[in-house]
Amino acid sequence: xxxxxxxxxxxxxxxxxxxxxxxxxxxxxxxxxxxxxxxxxxxxxxxxxxxxxxxxxxxxxxxxxxxxxxxxxxxxxxxxxxxxxxxxxxxxxxxxxxxxxxxxxxxxxxxxxxxxxxxxxxxxxxxxxxxxxxxxxxxxxxxxxxxxxxxxxxxxxxxxxxxxxxxxxxxxxxxxxxxxxxxxxxxxxxxxxxxxxxxxxxxxxxxxxxx
Amino acid sequence: xxxxxxxxxxxxxxxxxxxxxxxxxxxxxxxxxxxxxxxxxxxxxxxxxxxxxxxxxxxxxxxxxxxxxxxxxxxxxxxxxxxxxxxxxxxxxxxxxxxxxxxxxxxxxxxxxxxxxxxxxxxxxxxxxxxxxxxxxxxxxxxxxxxxxxxxxxxxxxxxxxxxxxxxxxxxxxxxxxxxxxxxxxxxxxxxxxxxxxxxxxxxxxxxxxx
Numbered sequence: 001x002x003x004x005x006x007x008x009x010x011x012x013x014x015x016x017x018x019x020x021x022x023x024x025x026x027x028x029x030x031x032x033x034x035x036x037x038x039x040x041x042x043x044x045x046x047x048x049x050x051x052x053x054x055x056x057x058x059x060x061x062x063x064x065x066x067x068x069x070x071x072x073x074x075x076x077x078x079x080x081x082x083x084x085x086x087x088x089x090x091x092x093x094x095x096x097x098x099x100x101x102x103x104x105x106x107x108x109x110x111x112x113x114x115x116x117x118x119x120x121x122x123x124x125x126x127x128x129x130x131x132x133x134x135x136x137x138x139x140x141x142x143x144x145x146x147x148x149x150x151x152x153x154x155x156x157x158x159x160x161x162x163x164x165x166x167x168x169x170x171x172x173x174x175x176x177x178x179x180x181x182x183x184x185x186x187x188x189x190x191x192x193x194x195x196x197x198x199x200x201x202x203x204x205x206x207x208x209x210x211x
Numbered sequence: 212x213x214x215x216x217x218x219x220x221x222x223x224x225x226x227x228x229x230x231x232x233x234x235x236x237x238x239x240x241x242x243x244x245x246x247x248x249x250x251x252x253x254x255x256x257x258x259x260x261x262x263x264x265x266x267x268x269x270x271x272x273x274x275x276x277x278x279x280x281x282x283x284x285x286x287x288x289x290x291x292x293x294x295x296x297x298x299x300x301x302x303x304x305x306x307x308x309x310x311x312x313x314x315x316x317x318x319x320x321x322x323x324x325x326x327x328x329x330x331x332x333x334x335x336x337x338x339x340x341x342x343x344x345x346x347x348x349x350x351x352x353x354x355x356x357x358x359x360x361x362x363x364x365x366x367x368x369x370x371x372x373x374x375x376x377x378x379x380x381x382x383x384x385x386x387x388x389x390x391x392x393x394x395x396x397x398x399x400x401x402x403x404x405x406x407x408x409x410x411x412x413x414x415x416x417x418x419x420x421x422x
Contacts, residue, residue, distance in 0.1 A: 013287040021233040022240050024257055027343060029233050029240050036282050038289065038372055045284035046235055048259055050343065071247050072341040073256035076224040078249065079341065124389035126397055128340040130283040130290065132238060132261065135340055161249055175405040178335035183394035186337055186401040193404050193411050194386040200404050 012037030026050070026086075050135035051086040054102040055184045057123075057192060058083065058112050061144040063210040064165035066110050067185070071159035078161055080174065082185045083109040084137065095122065102140045110163050112145040119143060123191040128183050139188050141197060172200050172208035223248030237261070237297075261346035262297040265313040266395045268334075268403060269294065269323050272355040274421040275376035277321050278396070282370035289372055291385065293396045294320040295348065306333065313351045321374050323356040330354060334402040339394050350399050352408060379419035383411050 014035040022029045028049040035042050058066040071078045085105035089097050099120050107113050114120065123139035166174070174180045175189070192198035192210075200208045227244040234240070239260040246253050269277040282289045296316035300308050310331050318324050325331065334350035377385070382400070385391045391400075403409035403421075411419045 010287045026257060027240075027259065029238075029259075032284065034284055034287075036284070036287075036370065038282055039370060043284055043370070046237060047285040048238065048240075048344075049285075050340075071249055072338075073243065073245055073247070073254055074258040074260075074343060074345045075338050075341045075347070076221045076245075076247075077341075079338075081341075084342075126392050126394055127283075127286050127290075128394045129261075129344070129346055130286045130288075130393050131295075132285060132346075133259075133340070133344075134285045135343075136286070159247065159250060159254070172405050175401060180401075181337050182341050183337055183339045183398050186398035187394050190386060190391075190397040190400040190404065193401070194383050196411070196417060199411075200407070201410075206407060 016042055021046075046132070048133040048135075050133055051088065052091070052098075053084055053086050053135065053137045054098060054105055055084045055137040055139045055188055056082060056102050056106050056142055057140070057188045058106055058110060058142040058145040059210055060112075060146070060165055061115060064167055065171055065210065066112050066145060066163065066165050068109055068160050069162040069164075071161060077181075078159075079181045080179065080185070081182045082188055084184050085109070087138070098138050099140065102138070102142070106142055106145070107148060109160060110145075111147055111151040112142075113148040114142060115144045115146040118145060123188065123195070126183075126187050137184060137187070139191055141192065143197075168198055168200075168208035168210045171198075227253055232257075257343070259344040259346075261344055262299065263302070263309075264295055264297050264346065264348045265309060265316055266295045266348040266350045266399055267293060267313050267317050267353055268351070268399045269317055269321060269353040269356040270421055271323075271357070271376055272326060275378055276382055276421065277323050277356065277374065277376050279320055279371050280373040280375075282372060288392075289370075290392045291390065291396070292393045293399055295395050296320070298349070309349050310351065313349070313353070317353055317356070318359060320371060321356075322358055322362040323353075324359040325353060326355045326357040329356060334399065334406070337394075337398050348395060348398070350402055352403065354408075379409055379411075379421045382409075383419035 016033040019031045031046045033044050067080045121141040125138045128135045225246040230242045232240045242257045244255050278291045332352040336349045339346045
């Protein structure tokens, strides 16, 4: 399994200075002065550094997507999302190590695991808001998944309130009603749609299906 | 024009305390202690507050999407993205005020403006990474757009390197190659696909089209 190196290779970029304003176990805020490949003068930019993340679309054998409903302090709301979690491994972790994190987060947050013969397919990665943070999500389709005997293992701080499965048509309707509100879920849907692993047909009430 | 109030209504949430660690004109970092509707005990959570944003999918009359290529300091890369920008207006700004910001950002970043008879259609909103930030993007389809006589007005700090139009098929191919790397562009694609305003047919090299 391979992820594209794509951008974020640092080639031609030079960090002149970095002033760290705040750091804890989850984020680091720094004002950096950098030279870029395309500009003659240096930029000063305040950046929030975050661990990389895994983002998982878990699909059951009957073509339903597993979503969790999670309380999110920053937005003062509980929303339906695909499971996701931070990667503690070092930045040069191999893709197999990242895939292992994805399977562990899937199990912990949803209680689902790969079924016999199931596989974890990499879907590339994306940056959640590259204007201010380096946070980068590595996306996977877990096809197919089944409930494990042990159930989920939510940590209380994660505040996962519910876990349910949704058909492609239900997912499409939720996007149309603005009930899918996070970039992880919308972005992984775009990746599945481009690959033909999810299809939305026609406008409004047209059909929708996972493949 | 209306956006769903959806979540993020604060109902049942109470902020007990807020320790501000860092603040500048672009972001504020605070550790908050909050009570949520579903948990008996309070949470402590470190939150990065950001201005809300507009995210625009500009579609030309010949069904091509306008993208910009922008250097992004946090990820040390230049990537193709839909135009976007921060909303300076207060949090209770009316949707018409937000729409005006969208049209201004479109013009500044791309040099395109609504064509005669063109309209700005709201596509709902999303949170870029609700586990750590309240950043919220309000999405619009600008259909149709044309080059304005005046051209674009990039601020140098925005580091916009290029601006081009892409067919639906080119966009799909870019997603498949992992060349669309930001949550704004992927999320607005998912919203357009759910509405039938963009269609991806079949897997791999199947067709793709804007409507």
